[in-house]
Amino acid sequence: MKERLVRQAIENRMKRLEVDEGIAVESYSGKGVPGEKNQPRVGAESTQWEKIPGVQKLALLLQGAKKLGIKTPFFTCHEGTAGANTLVGGKTLLNFSSYNYLGLSGHPEVNRAAKEAIESYGTSVSASRIVAGERPLHRQLEQALAELHGSEAALAFVSGHATSVTVIGHLFGPKDLVVHDALIHNSILEGIRLSGAKRLSFPHNDHAALDGILSDARRDYERVLVVVEGIYSMDGDFPNLPEFVAIKRKHHALLMVDEAHSIGVMGSRGLGIAEHFGMESSEVDLWNGTLSKALASCGGYVAGSAALIEYLKHSVPGFVYSVGMPPASCAAALKALEIMHQEPRRVTILRQRGRKFLEEARAAGIPTGSSAGMSVIPAITASSIRAARISQEMAEQGISVQPILYPAVSENSARLRFFISSDHTEKDIERTIDVLSRLWKRG
C-alpha cells in the first residue's frame, strides 16, 4: 500500500515536471532581440542547474527510494575484479552485474598483456592516430577484429557507445531513413539524432513489420539503414537475422548489426550471430561491437568493406578528432580474443550456464520474457520498487544483481537483469535461483 502511494506520488510529480519541461523548451524561441520588450520571459532559475526538470526528476526518484528504505542500487563500489564473484563492502558476492561473459577480465594472461603494452608504449598514445601515428597493437587488433567478423577491415575507437554515435552520425543525413528495432541501444538512437536522418522503429524482432514500413516509406529516402542487435541487452533474445537480410535486400537498404552482447556468446566459437545462423559476414553491411564485454577491455569498433573502413579512418569525427585507443586496452582485447579462439569451451560453458539459469528460473515461476538463455536473463518484476527491493535483499544474501528501473524501462517492464559468466558454476546458478525464488514468493 505504502509502495503504491509513494509510486503514485512520484509518477504524478514526474508528469508535472514533463509539462514544465515542455514550457521551458517553448520559451526558448530565440526570437527576442537584446534590449527589446518582446524578449522571451527568462527567469533567474534558467541559470540554476538544480531547477532543470531532469535534475528535479532524479532528486524526486532518489527521495522516493529513501522514503521506502531502498538504498540506491547505482554506482556500487566493487573493490576488486568483477568476475563470477566480486568484493563489495569487504564482502564477497556472487556477481551477476557485470558483462564479463567469458571470465577474461582479470584473466592473468590478459592482465599480463596489458602490463607489457604499458611497458612498451606507455599509458596513452597521446593524440589522434591520424596525426600522431599508430602503434603495432592498433593494427593487430583491427586485423583480429576483421577476422572475427570475416570482414575485409575493421576500425577501433576509444568507446563502444561513441562508435555508433559517430559512425551513424557521419554516414547518414537528412535525406536518409534509419529504421531500428524498438529496443535498440541508446548509442544507435544518439547516432541517428546526430545524423538528422528520419527515424522510425519497428516492434521488437518483428521483421514483417519492418517489411511493411519499408514497403510504405522506402521510396521517399535516398539511403535506408536498418539496425538490429545480435543479442538484446535488456531481454537477452536475438533477431532472426536471415529474415532481416532478405528484407533489406528486397528494399535496397543497408543493414547494421550491433554485436555488443553476442560476440563471445553466439555460435559454437563465439563468433557471433552470423556463426549462429551459418551466414556469410558480407550479408551484413556494417558490423559494430564493443570491447568492454566478452573481450575484457574498453573501446568499440566497426567492421565491413575495406573501402568503407578506409573512408571512416580518414573522416569519421569520433576517430579523426579523438585519441587512439590506449595500448593497454588494445593488448587486453587482443589477448582476450586469442584466448576465446583457443578455448571455445568457455563459450560452451557460458551457454550451458545460461540455459540452466533460464530453465530453473522458469520452473520456479519467474517471468523471464523472451530471453534465449545465453548471456542475459531478466527476471521481470513489473515494479521498479520491487526490483530495487529484491536486488537489495539479494545483495544481503551474497548475490549482486542490478535492478533496471523506470524510467530506463517502462514501469511494467522493470526487472532484475542477470548477466551470466562462463566462470559461474552450476552450484552458483542453483543457489541464485533458490534465493531469488524465495524472495519472489514473498512478493
Ligand SMILES: Cc1ncc(COP(=O)(O)O)c(C=O)c1O
Ligand atoms: C548494444 C550495445 N551497444 C553499445 C554499447 C556501448 O558499449 P560500451 O559500454 O563499451 O561503450 C552497449 C553497452 O552496454 C550496448 O549494450
